[in-house]
Amino acid sequence: MKNINNPSTSIKNWSKDDQPYEKIKNFGPTQLSNSELLAILIKNGNRNNSAIDLAKAIMMRCNNCLNELGKLSMIDFQKINGIGETKSITIMAALEMGRRRLNAESVLKHTIKGSQEVAKYLNEKFKDLTYEVFAVIFLNQANKIIHFEVISKGGITGTVADPRIILRLALEFGAVGIILCHNHPSGNLNPSNADKAITKKIGDAASLMDIKLLDHIIVSDEGYFSFMEEGVL
Numbered sequence: 001m002k003n004i005n006n007p008s009t010s011i012k013n014w015s016k017d018d019q020p021y022e023k024i025k026n027f028g029p030t031q032l033s034n035s036e037l038l039a040i041l042i043k044n045g046n047r048n049n050s051a052i053d054l055a056k057a058i059m060m061r062c063n064n065c066l067n068e069l070g071k072l073s074m075i076d077f078q079k080i081n082g083i084g085e086t087k088s089i090t091i092m093a094a095l096e097m098g099r100r101r102l103n104a105e106s107v108l109k110h111t112i113k114g115s116q117e118v119a120k121y122l123n124e125k126f127k128d129l130t131y132e133v134f135a136v137i138f139l140n141q142a143n144k145i146i147h148f149e150v151i152s153k154g155g156i157t158g159t160v161a162d163p164r165i166i167l168r169l170a171l172e173f174g175a176v177g178i179i180l181c182h183n184h185p186s187g188n189l190n191p192s193n194a195d196k197a198i199t200k201k202i203g204d205a206a207s208l209m210d211i212k213l214l215d216h217i218i219v220s221d222e223g224y225f226s227f228m229e230e231g232v233l
Helices: 020-027 034-042 051-061 074-078 085-104 115-126 163-172 193-207
Strands: 133-139 145-153 177-183 212-220 223-226
Touching: 020 034, 034 051, 034 085, 074 085, 115 133, 115 177, 115 212, 115 223, 133 163, 145 163, 163 193, 177 193, 193 212
Parallel strands: 177 212
Antiparallel strands: 133 145, 133 177, 212 223
16 A cells, blocks of 8 residues: 655645546546545545555455445444544445435335336345345335335344234325335345245235235345245235
8 A cells, every 4th residue: 555654645746637536526526436436535544544545445345346335334444444433434424325315216206017126126225234124115006105114124033024013004004005025135035934924924914904915025136036926925
């Protein structure tokens, strides 16, 4: 890494066209590399390394993959010498803003036309999670999503995926259909026996209240599994 005590490598001594702040002012954010954008969030280097050097170290830790960057924790960031709590929080806040923008532009604005569309939304929402999340999508008569709610985190059991909680929410939002969804951080898309059991339990309970279980979708980095498409539902 460069040493910023050497005036030839300090960012402030670079050509103005190469300095991240000047570059974004003159040419816009699309002209900056991932490391340069990250350096703007980091803001300052330390005695030994510039902000660009620290940014490159972070990108190397995640194999220069933005998807992997989003999975890093505060502890992961602080393992890099020169990245403390404040810089870690700034980076994590920026990553969360990006996720929320994606969610705001998601399928929740549209009528559901198929499992693939739902899976795409879920992949965007769950892709950075390292733990399992169980959620439910609630739909109206026109198959438009009226509500999305995470029911539990950390795995599926009969306790945390209580049908009474799900049906209470369905009645509260006036839903006539529901889609169960969860992620498999391991990448394995095959439904477990617990997945099948909770699907049947919730489906049976929903049918008693004239609420249709439309699908149960499992997502991972490998793709998605639809109970409906695979004939499991």
